[in-house]
Amino acid sequence: MIGFLFSAVAVLILCGIAVAGVWALDLKVLFGVIIPYAAIITFFAGLVYRVLDWARSPVPFAIPTTCGQEKSLSWIKPNKVDNPTTSGWVILRMAFEVLTFRSLFRNMKLDYREGPKIRYSSEKFLWLFAIMFHYAFLVVLIRHARFFLEPIPGALVVLEHLDGFMEVNLPFLGLGLPAMQLSGLLLLGGVSLLLLRRIVIPQVRYITLASDWFPLFLIIGIALTGALTRYVVRVDVVSIKEMAMGLATFHPVVPDGISVWFYVHLFLVCVLFAYFPFSKLMHLGGVFLSPTRNLPNNTRERRHINPWNYPVKTHDYHEYEDDFREKMIEAGLPVEKEMSEPEPEAPVAEGAEEEDK
Amino acid sequence: MAAKTPSPEVVGQVDHHPPRKGWMDTKPEFKPGNYLYAAQPQNLEGVGLANPRTWNPLDDDWQLPADWKGTVREGIAERLQRYRSFKLFMDICVRCGACADKCHFFIGSGDPKNMPVLRAELLRSVYRGELKTAGKILGKMAGGRKLTEDVIKEWFYYFFQCTECRRCSVFCPYGIDTAEITIMARELLNLLGCNIDWIAGPVNNCFHNGNHLGLQPHTFKENVEYLLDDIEEYVGVKIEPTFNRKGAEILFITPSGDVFAEPGIFTFMGYLMLFEHIGLDYTWSTYASEGGNFGFFTSHEMMKRLNAKMYHEAKRLGVKWILGGECGHMWRVVHQYMDTMNGPADFLEMPINPVTGTVFNNASATKMVHITEFTADLIKNDKLNLDPSQNDHLTVTFHDSCNTSRGMGLLEEPRYVMNKVCNNFVDMAPQVTRENTFCCGSGSGLNAGEYLEMRMRGGLPRANGVKRVHEDKGANMLACVCAIDRAVLTPLMEYWVPDVDCCGVSELVGNALVMEGQGEREYNLRGEENPSYVPPPEPEEPEGEGEAEAGEEGAE
Ligand code: SF4
Numbered sequence: 001m002i003g004f005l006f007s008a009v010a011v012l013i014l015c016g017i018a019v020a021g022v023w024a025l026d027l028k029v030l031f032g033v034i035i036p037y038a039a040i041i042t043f044f045a046g047l048v049y050r051v052l053d054w055a056r057s058p059v060p061f062a063i064p065t066t067c068g069q070e071k072s073l074s075w076i077k078p079n080k081v082d083n084p085t086t087s088g089w090v091i092l093r094m095a096f097e098v099l100t101f102r103s104l105f106r107n108m109k110l111d112y113r114e115g116p117k118i119r120y121s122s123e124k125f126l127w128l129f130a131i132m133f134h135y136a137f138l139v140v141l142i143r144h145a146r147f148f149l150e151p152i153p154g155a156l157v158v159l160e161h162l163d164g165f166m167e168v169n170l171p172f173l174g175l176g177l178p179a180m181q182l183s184g185l186l187l188l189g190g191v192s193l194l195l196l197r198r199i200v201i202p203q204v205r206y207i208t209l210a211s212d213w214f215p216l217f218l219i220i221g222i223a224l225t226g227a228l229t230r231y232v233v234r235v236d237v238v239s240i241k242e243m244a245m246g247l248a249t250f251h252p253v254v255p256d257g258i259s260v261w262f263y264v265h266l267f268l269v270c271v272l273f274a275y276f277p278f279s280k281l282m283h284l285g286g287v288f289l290s291p292t293r294n295l296p297n298n299t300r301e302r303r304h305i306n307p308w309n310y311p312v313k314t315h316d317y318h319e320y321e322d323d324f325r326e327k328m329i330e331a332g333l334p335v336e337k338e339m340s341e342p343e344p345e346a347p348v349a350e351g352a353e354e355e356d357k
Numbered sequence: 358m359a360a361k362t363p364s365p366e367v368v369g370q371v372d373h374h375p376p377r378k379g380w381m382d383t384k385p386e387f388k389p390g391n392y393l394y395a396a397q398p399q400n401l402e403g404v405g406l407a408n409p410r411t412w413n414p415l416d417d418d419w420q421l422p423a424d425w426k427g428t429v430r431e432g433i434a435e436r437l438q439r440y441r442s443f444k445l446f447m448d449i450c451v452r453c454g455a456c457a458d459k460c461h462f463f464i465g466s467g468d469p470k471n472m473p474v475l476r477a478e479l480l481r482s483v484y485r486g487e488l489k490t491a492g493k494i495l496g497k498m499a500g501g502r503k504l505t506e507d508v509i510k511e512w513f514y515y516f517f518q519c520t521e522c523r524r525c526s527v528f529c530p531y532g533i534d535t536a537e538i539t540i541m542a543r544e545l546l547n548l549l550g551c552n553i554d555w556i557a558g559p560v561n562n563c564f565h566n567g568n569h570l571g572l573q574p575h576t577f578k579e580n581v582e583y584l585l586d587d588i589e590e591y592v593g594v595k596i597e598p599t600f601n602r603k604g605a606e607i608l609f610i611t612p613s614g615d616v617f618a619e620p621g622i623f624t625f626m627g628y629l630m631l632f633e634h635i636g637l638d639y640t641w642s643t644y645a646s647e648g649g650n651f652g653f654f655t656s657h658e659m660m661k662r663l664n665a666k667m668y669h670e671a672k673r674l675g676v677k678w679i680l681g682g683e684c685g686h687m688w689r690v691v692h693q694y695m696d697t698m699n700g701p702a703d704f705l706e707m708p709i710n711p712v713t714g715t716v717f718n719n720a721s722a723t724k725m726v727h728i729t730e731f732t733a734d735l736i737k738n739d740k741l742n743l744d745p746s747q748n749d750h751l752t753v754t755f756h757d758s759c760n761t762s763r764g765m766g767l768l769e770e771p772r773y774v775m776n777k778v779c780n781n782f783v784d785m786a787p788q789v790t791r792e793n794t795f796c797c798g799s800g801s802g803l804n805a806g807e808y809l810e811m812r813m814r815g816g817l818p819r820a821n822g823v824k825r826v827h828e829d830k831g832a833n834m835l836a837c838v839c840a841i842d843r844a845v846l847t848p849l850m851e852y853w854v855p856d857v858d859c860c861g862v863s864e865l866v867g868n869a870l871v872m873e874g875q876g877e878r879e880y881n882l883r884g885e886e887n888p889s890y891v892p893p894p895e896p897e898e899p900e901g902e903g904e905a906e907a908g909e910e911g912a913e
């Protein structure tokens with residue numbers, strides 16, 4: 001629980017820093033230009049560094065986790081997705097994993113009762129929340145491209161239309177709000193449910209570290225300040241676009257009249273980007289590199305090479321025979337070398353051995 | 358020996374709620390029945406492992422080597438550089454908890470550190486606290502902690518409370534395989550001389566004598582001969598296999614446990630009968646008389662050292678290819694490691710079934726075929742004379758071994774064979790079979806007598822699956838394709854589901870085989886009267902007598 005408080009407070013402090021910096025100290029260039037650039041550079045450099053760093057360690061053994069029938073006899077149907085033997089099928093397996101969270105979809109819950117009577121029921125909530133959150137995040141991210149592109153590409157406009165499904169309903173309420181975004185709603189919903197799950201399920205709460213709470217609070221902070229700027233404070237979109245275009249074209253400008261709430265939003269986003277490469281959020285890159293998923297299960301068909309395979313001390317047959325020669329001969333087991341002493345040896349065994357040869 | 362194991366009623370009461378205290382502040386309690394005996398010094402010395410000494414996990418002072426912290430730190434760093442799996446798995450876990458209730462040891466013990474994610478965190482926290490800047494500075498807030506002797510004790514306790522079954526890996530969205538982390542942790546513990554004797558002993562035996570049991574060549578042969586006598590008595594067929602024979606077409610290797618103890622020996626008899634039935638040109642080796650590999654439970658290096666025997670012997674004997682018996686972790690090693698470590702097997706030939714002509718393309722590099730693949734091929738091509746009604750008193754269900762399921766994918770072959778050699782086969786629920794299968798609870802070298810309580814706990818989910826199919830569908834025989842399973846599922850069933858017995862698939866094959874020149878099959882391979890045996894029709898004066906005599910002759 002200390003981690004929980006620590007993270008929540010940390011995010012509040014971050015908001016405070018932005019408010020103080022922009023509002024009280026008027027450090028708009030710092031918060032509007034320098035920090036965003038620094039964050040983006042950290043993000044990309046860090047991402048590349050981390051992935052390369054992982055990739056630097058070799059994969060000495062092919063250890064896919066097989067989740068279906070192997071390819072063996074021609075008349076037994078293999079499960080090509082969950083037990084792939086070719087790169088093509090591996091790519092499909094990975095695609096399912098990355099795009100549909102297939103492994104999470106398998107999830108089932110333990111139901112342990114007196115007896116003991118143990119059952120497992122399907123449990124799709126984690127999968128659902130995760131899918132909700134990740135796809136919503138993706139859409140929100142793409143939608144933000146409207147600030148950096150001029151003219152706004154048609155595809156983006158279409159996406160915005162699809163996303164803004166609640167547009168029609170709201171005027172009834174007479175609030176005159178801009179179109180509600182489905183993606184934003186799902187993002188906030190997804191991340192809140194993921195947080196709730198961590199609080200409510202005792203085992204999950206028990207394993208949660210500060211570094212798990214923190215990104216959740218951070219993203220909630222981002223979503224809330226984002227919603228605030230869009231629906232409540234009604235920031236000046238034109239100025240923001242001017243600023244964004246400036247950043248994108250490397251001619252940064254800091255227009256006046258942008259709400260401090262926007263700076264808070266921006267600052268939290270910057271923190272997220274800068275924090276990303278050093279955190280568990282790197283699962284984004286890691287999922288592609290996981291040797292239990294991204295290798296074909298064809299190790300008896302094709303030799304996998306271990307780049308650092310070194311010679312080891314073994315106990316070879318000759319050492320073994322030296323240890324046991326006499327007993328082996330007595331037992332009628334064939335040997336490579338006869339006993340050194342010119343002793344008459346078990347004649348029956350010898351005969352049997354000759355026959356074998 | 359260990360303390361008495363509490364009754365199933367007591368053991369079955371498991372509370373899965375974590376305690377109030379955070380996991381970094383709790384320590385394991387070493388109690389009889391829940392920890393394993395320390396490795397004897399001579400077993401470490403025999404294979405040159407570090408820090409041989411006499412010690413006991415209950416001791417306060419574990420006599421760790423000087424600068425053990427440096428050893429562990431360097432050990433971690435070295436493994437991070439060598440294994441992408443390890444490095445990645447240290448970094449990308451999001452602690453979503455999907456794996457938490459998938460581990461049989463968590464289900465059976467309720468101990469939160471048996472949740473795969475926390476098991477991994479035991480090592481991950483040290484990785485952060487000792488090797489990562491953020492963890493070094495922020496400590497607990499960054500999930501880091503320092504190396505202490507208590508951490509080593511905790512590692513010993515929990516990394517020898519993981520059977521490397523990979524069930525957690527199936528459910529993890531990034532495929533994080535806690536077995537892989539356990540493998541690394543055990544390597545680190547071995548650098549300090551903290552192995553368990555049930556692993557170190559077999560390793561030392563296997564290295565010097567060729568098999569885990571330490572059977573010397575003549576004893577191995579004698580043991581097989583006992584089984585041949587039994588076959589002669591119960592089946593009425595005399596079989597004379599060869600040992601260490603050069604020029605045989607095939608080398609057969611299987612775990613040594615099956616030549617020694619019930620019910621594995623009945624599976625062994627099944628092999629002997631099958632090969633006789635089809636007239637296979639094969640040989641046994643007393644040097645490579647172990648299919649299993651407890652080196653795998655020690656370190657990658659030790660796995661390679663022990664596994665080297667297989668190719669070494671195949672080459673010396675000049676066989677064309679290798680056939681492997683029923684075993685779980687042996688097949689993980691053969692399938693995923695052997696060729697990489699000790700190959701290429703270019704001195705062997707493409708495995709072809711000499712009876713059916715089937716080319717085993719799936720083993721074209723390793724040149725080693727699984728007995729169940731082999732048997733399934735024989736049956737499919739109608740090469741076996743089978744009488745499945747010999748198994749009619751059995752309703753057979755199947756335990757998928759972790760390693761062959763999640764590290765290979767051998768799922769349908771055994772089912773096909775069982776359906777052909779028995780008339781009553783029923784599967785357990787899909788949540789507990791195939792890739793979802795539950796471990797026997799004693800794998801990866803944990804099948805020691807002193808560990809019985811923990812094994813019964815770890816085996817509970819498996820037993821529960823059997824119990825259900827026993828109650829709902831009348832299953833009374835649990836078949837498997839693993840030697841450790843055969844040895845441990847028997848006591849597990851006695852404990853949780855006493856009406857169900859355990860056997861190997863090849864035992865069922867052996868009982869169903871109609872051997873040329875066989876006698877009356879009144880007895881099964883266990884020497885028990887076979888309830889499914891149907892005596893031949895009442896003798897009609899002259900012919901009847903003749904038949905009976907013929908039967909008796911055959912039995913001689
Ligand atoms: S399922 Fe994977 S990511 Fe989730 S807690 Fe377990 S190991 Fe970590």
Ligand code: SF4
Pocket residue numbers: 459460461462471472473476518519520521522523524525526535536539
């Ligand atoms: S590998 Fe098996 S025993 Fe080990 S943590 Fe995972 S589920 Fe548990």
